[in-house]
Amino acid sequence: MKLIKFYWRLSATGFSFTAFGLGAALITFTLFPIIHLFSFRRCRAHLGCQFMVHLSFRAFIWMMRNLGVLTHEIVGAEKLTNGSGKIIVANHPTLLDVVFLISLLPTAFCVVKKAAWSNPFFTGLLWATGYIQSDDPIKLLSNCAEQLGHGNNLLIFPEATRTVPGRPMKLKRGAASVIAESKKQFIPVIVTCKPSALSKANKWYEIPHRKMHFKITVGDWIDPQRYLSMEDHLSIVKRRINTDLREILVAGIERHERSG
Secondary structure, rough: OOHHHHHHHHHHHHHHHHOOOOOOOHHOHHHHHHHHHHEEEEEEEEHHHHHHHHHHHHHHHHHHHHHOOOOOOOOEEHHOOOOOOOEEEEOOOOHHHHHHHHHHHOOEEEEEEHHOOOOOOOOHHHHHHOEEOOOHHHHHHHHHHHHHOOOEEEEEEEOOOOOOOOOOOOOOOOOHHHHHHHHEEEEEEEEEEEEEOOOOOOOOOOOOOOOHHHHHHHHEOOOHHHHOOOOOOOHHHHHHHHHHHHHHHHHHHHHHHHHH
């Protein structure tokens, strides 16, 4: 029976990722052009496409859960819809982290690493939603400031790539720089997956012996003025934010581990 369940989950996982790729291509070549065509402003088109991705990702999570591939527990999701023009930062253990978080955010501009833009399945989607490339630090800050100035939310993974299991978490300076430069509130989100799967060390087909269980905890909003009021040089402020952000994420992961 265990072997049958394992192969069912393996088949269901393969089916899910196939459906994901085909679904991304379908909405990219059908719905997104229509949204852009009938939107008077590009920003409105981006938000419309983001909402479609939000709905699609909600459906994808629902499908994977009902196929028996995963289970999930989400704490504090309502905090993500409070206010606008704010920054959501999260750790990044698996391929599905961005899917889960965008499924909770009706609209958000996601900061995406350069490699994703060369993926033929996602290039059109990233363009249509107005997501932001992370490769150029100057453009990153400028683009993030523009969207925050318009009252739009940002989703940033400070590690810039998935965590390597068993290695210390390393954060890039991008998220801390955006927070320090924009002076906008940010909220930390903790994501864990047990057993470990879909990580940087795993292929999609290397599934665990039982269902993946995702636990997502949304923290409290943090006002960056606590750092900026110290009147230190901006580079020092950025380092302090980066250090504290890492400690918050690591402490959150450890709490998940203790709670089982």
